[in-house]
Amino acid sequence: MPSRIARVGVVGAGAATQAIHLPTLARFQDTFRVTAVTDVNEALAADVARRVGATAVSSLSDMLTDDVPDVVVICSPNPVHAEQVIASCRARVGAVLCEKPLAMSVGEAENIARVSRETGVPVIVGTMHSFDPVWQTVSRRWAESGASAHTVRIATHIPPNPVTEDLATEVTGRPAGPSVASPAPSRPSLDDRIARLRGGVLGLAIHDLPLARQLLPDAPLRVIAVREPAPGGYLILADVGGHLLEVFGGSSRNWFPDWQLEAIGDDNALLADFGPSYVHAGSAVADLTAPSPETGFTSTRMGPTTDNGYMRLWRSIGDLLDGRGTAPALDTLVADLAFAIELADQATNLLATQPAPTEVRA
Structure with missing residues (x-):
């Protein structure tokens, strides 16, 4: 220091x-x-x-x-x-x-x-997840083992931000949210849906897209499906050099917060479970599964540690x-942003070609 x-x-x-x-x-x-x-x-x-x-x-x-x-x-x-x-x-x-x-x-x-x-x-x-000490350890071990993931999943279930912000401190100057008594909003316009999807990618998924890039090949990205789970969220499926990237985010006051990144290979698997971003409760917990001659496979759990990603940052x-x-x-920072923007651009372009959804429950 x-x-x-x-x-x-x-x-x-x-x-x-x-x-x-x-x-x-x-x-x-x-x-x-x-x-x-x-x-x-x-x-x-x-x-x-x-x-x-x-x-x-x-x-x-x-x-x-x-x-x-x-x-x-x-x-x-x-x-x-x-x-x-x-x-x-x-x-x-x-x-x-x-x-x-x-x-x-x-x-x-x-x-x-x-x-x-x-x-x-x-x-x-x-x-912050890029700096999480457990993520840094488990991703290094994954790379050193030569493991390859055919599927990478980012899944984020969070309540509205004020719920977890208030666990960290008393936040002042925050714009008031809609009243519980407020009438239900009308069906959002296409422009609103596009803005919400882009905001989800560049505001929430972007935390973990740099991590996903570490686990995927350096290859062109192609978005193949987009869905809009209710009451609010996004689900994007993309092909990256023949590997599947699934990016999900949803928000509901009634959901238990859950923030995970998973990599699945033919013989190896990695699951990192991060805490809510505004809760200062230590690092991620991660499980790394690999083949074992004695038992067929072995699973190693790492974490949590006292330091979280923001402390390590x-x-x-x-x-x-x-x-x-x-x-x-710097080249990595630019490439990380380019990947996120490309995902957002392709996802919103695909969304614009689809009919307005019937309600799909997450």
Whole structure:
């Protein structure tokens, strides 16, 4: 970790900042200190800054001019991620952590990579499962064994975000959701369905698509089916070089939270069970099954550990600042985003050609 306390500037004071990053940073008070917070909602920025003993500033530009932080955390709306990451790199901060997605297009991501190389500022994307210590161990063992998956499944069942956000902290400034007494919404338009599907891929599935890419061949992706489970969600089937990728996400207040990634091969299997993203309860638990001459197969369970993915992410940032870590490969970050955007583009294009669905229960 850094030899001195690193100053952290936070851009965007919403739920991700309040329920994920601030509780995580509170565990590293000898390593990181939030010194500046900015948000388009100045009252919210002031409230969050007060809670952590930081200064509320009016803009990212002011943050990067007055007292340049060691780390800038981008938790702002997705469309401004790229310009804010690039501005932070050009200010020669020590590192930039950007919540997913890194950008809204491959071209924007390539620009980020170019500026990051020019300035030497490392860029990290907040896909927390990539940093989960148990995932890193089980995926390494899978690769070392030479195993191959014919099917990779991502399955995410989550309640509405406020349910788990409130388990982490008291979130202020959050827009009010619909009242229980509100009338049932009318059938969504095609534009609404497309926006919801794209938002599901680039807002939720994107956490685990980089992990799926590790388990799949480097081959063209082709979406072959899209469904819309009720009461809200998505199911996408894709072919990746002859291997099947299944991506499911659904939300219901009555469902028990469940977030899994599974790889199935002819002789091997991997199942990683992650906790809800706003619950700071340690790492994933993973089972790795492989052939055994004595018993036919053997199954090894790993985890949980005390550290979760966000803790390991911030530990890795500390190592970068102290000159001991290795920055994520920029080409990989761009390729991860390109894969997610291609999945979203093909899925929404296919959805647009289908008739409006009859209700399908998940």
